[in-house]
Amino acid sequence: MQSLMQPHPLLISSLLKHAARHHADAEVVSRSDDGAVHRTTWGATEGRARRLANALAGLGVGAGDRVGTLAWNDHRHLEIYYAAPGMGAICHTINPRLHPDDIAYIITHAGDVVLCVDPGFAGLIETIAPAIAATVRAVVMLAAPAQMPALALPPGMALLCYDTLMAAAAEEFTWPALSEATASSLCYTSGTTGRPKGVVYSHRSTVLHGYAINMADVLGLRAIDRVLPVVPMFHVNAWGIPYAAAMAGSGLVLPGRHLDGASLHALMNAERVTLAAGVPTVWMGLLAHLRATGGRLDTVKIIMTGGSACPPLLIEAFGNEYGIAVEHGWGMTEMSPVGTYNKPKPAHLGLDPAGRTRLGLKQGRILCGLDMKIVDGTGAELPWDGIAFGDLKVRGPWVTTAYAGEPQGSALDAEGWFATGDVATIDPQGMMEITDRSKDVIKSGGEWISSITLENLAVSHPDVAEAAVVAAVHPKWDERPVLIVVARPGRQIDPDSVLAVYADKVPRWWVPDAVVVLDGLPHTATGKLQKTVLREQFRGHLVL
Numbered sequence: 209m210q211s212l213m214q215p216h217p218l219l220i221s222s223l224l225k226h227a228a229r230h231h232a233d234a235e236v237v238s239r240s241d242d243g244a245v246h247r248t249t250w251g252a253t254e255g256r257a258r259r260l261a262n263a264l265a266g267l268g269v270g271a272g273d274r275v276g277t278l279a280w281n282d283h284r285h286l287e288i289y290y291a292a293p294g295m296g297a298i299c300h301t302i303n304p305r306l307h308p309d310d311i312a313y314i315i316t317h318a319g320d321v322v323l324c325v326d327p328g329f330a331g332l333i334e335t336i337a338p339a340i341a342a343t344v345r346a347v348v349m350l351a352a353p354a355q356m357p358a359l360a361l362p363p364g365m366a367l368l369c370y371d372t373l374m375a376a377a378a379e380e381f382t383w384p385a386l387s388e389a390t391a392s393s394l395c396y397t398s399g400t401t402g403r404p405k406g407v408v409y410s411h412r413s414t415v416l417h418g419y420a421i422n423m424a425d426v427l428g429l430r431a432i433d434r435v436l437p438v439v440p441m442f443h444v445n446a447w448g449i450p451y452a453a454a455m456a457g458s459g460l461v462l463p464g465r466h467l468d469g470a471s472l473h474a475l476m477n478a479e480r481v482t483l484a485a486g487v488p489t490v491w492m493g494l495l496a497h498l499r500a501t502g503g504r505l506d507t508v509k510i511i512m513t514g515g516s517a518c519p520p521l522l523i524e525a526f527g528n529e530y531g532i533a534v535e536h537g538w539g540m541t542e543m544s545p546v547g548t549y550n551k552p553k554p555a556h557l558g559l560d561p562a563g564r565t566r567l568g569l570k571q572g573r574i575l576c577g578l579d580m581k582i583v584d585g586t587g588a589e590l591p592w593d594g595i596a597f598g599d600l601k602v603r604g605p606w607v608t609t610a611y612a613g614e615p616q617g618s619a620l621d622a623e624g625w626f627a628t629g630d631v632a633t634i635d636p637q638g639m640m641e642i643t644d645r646s647k648d649v650i651k652s653g654g655e656w657i658s659s660i661t662l663e664n665l666a667v668s669h670p671d672v673a674e675a676a677v678v679a680a681v682h683p684k685w686d687e688r689p690v691l692i693v694v695a696r697p698g699r700q701i702d703p704d705s706v707l708a709v710y711a712d713k714v715p716r717w718w719v720p721d722a723v724v725v726l727d728g729l730p731h732t733a734t735g736k737l738q739k740t741v742l743r744e745q746f747r748g749h750l751v752l
């Protein structure tokens with residue numbers, strides 16, 4: 209017997225159409241560079257996205273063509289997020305914090321035909337223009353005519369004004385009935401080693417990911433929420449929030465370029481934000497600002513943190529001092545990105561405050577639709593006892609099968625699992641906890657030591673601002689941990705006092721063999737600790 213259900217494909221345009229039809233007056237608020245606030249609605253955004261589809265078609269953008277963006281979170285970027293995939297092209301978000309050589313490589317590798325660029329990145333475009341001239345036909349400045357920068361571009365590469373193009377374009381446009389397998393968006397991994405690699409999402413994977421993160425035990429966005437994705441729209445689809453917010457009809461607050469504590473505090477209160485998502489560094493900045501000024505957050509209920517491990521201080525300080533739940537998620541570019549989210553199960557309801565913080569540090573349970581497992585060096589599955597740690601593998605409909613330009617399936621093992629490169633434990637409740645990146649784990653006498661656990665404990669010391677733990681070569685144990693710390697402003701670090709934080713918290717053989725104090729630590733373009741550099745620098749620290 210054949211299924212008789214309606215075969216509507218899962219399309220990104222249907223999310224925007226839904227928001228416009230059922231939540232037309234839900235607000236989309238953007239803050240621009242000069243602090244001015246732009247207000248629009250989901251209803252108007254759909255009309256503008258149709259207009260943009262016509263404007264892009266007028267520039268010769270067709271099915272499957274890549275439209276690159278170098279832009280902060282705002283309403284124009286949101287319009288591209290919907291118009292490019294909606295018309296059958298591909299929205300390629302580019303991280304402007306990468307090295308210009310990498311940006312030029314990414315644009316050429318992706319074959320972007322049009323680049324949509326915030327005026328603030330005009331200098332960057334001028335630098336890389338000769339290197340991208342073979343693929344890019346037009347640079348569209350995301351600006352009003354009066355804000356257009358003077359820019360010298362190579363012959364054959366047009367400089368255009370977004371607002372002028374939009375004013376000239378017609379609004380009538382019918383979103384095409386694409387196959388749900390059509391490529392919709394493209395994002396390159398930050399690549400701490402080697403060249404960045406592209407991940408190509410589909411309409412289907414994007415819509416399914418949106419449903420999954422809208423479950424009550426994940427972000428669970430509602431029409432009465434006002435959501436602030438602090439995570440940039442150039443970092444893995446802003447964790448899917450621009451799509452999930454349209455599905456729920458939530459208000460969307462887009463913060464632009466200023467992500468410091470004072471700017472976020474003002475925006476969150478002025479725009480009555482209920483839920484915000486971003487990396488721990490951003491939340492540490494907000495916390496420092498609130499503590500220094502005595503400021504309060506009037507409407508925020510939930511802060512989602514992800515992208516790197518959550519320091520215990522965030523959960524405790526926001527929970528105890530401000531009554532805000534800090535919720536921990538984990539994911540990666542290759543999985544759209546959300547894979548796990550930390551919300552309690554019945555077994556966790558009786559936990560005391562220390563137990564709740566301990567639980568909150570875990571990266572969470574797998575989202576329905578995905579599966580995960582941990583394996584040892586031979587590929588054998590490890591038990592879910594919260595103790596054994598091994599390589600974390602995932603699979604599911606919003607996990608990639610390959611990197612851009614490589615054959616389908618080439619990023620998977622024989623059973624279709626994707627190796628995340630993370631090392632993790634899974635406890636009997638299915639709560640996954642990242643203990644390391646596989647290349648960062650410290651192998652001491654054949655046993656593994658988690659560098660992240662040691663770093664989290666080190667930053668709980670009042671004199672320590674930031675910490676990294678790397679493996680150094682050791683004549684007897686192969687590798688031993690070395691702790692590298694940066695002092696808080698105005699503090700002196702006493703190595704013995706820092707090492708005392710490990711007493712009774714980790715096995716004695718995990719305690720680092722040496723403490724090094726530096727003025728600062730190297731970071732990647734996405735704000736992650738650049739362990740490769742530190743590993744190189746301190747590899748010989750214990751043998752020299």
Ligand code: AMP
Binds near residue numbers: 444
């Ligand atoms: P990206 O693809 O740039 O988003 O980086 C993905 C990687 O970031 C993951 O494989 C993890 O190593 C790391 N990561 C993401 N979220 C978390 C988290 N909540 N805790 C620890 N590491 C994380």
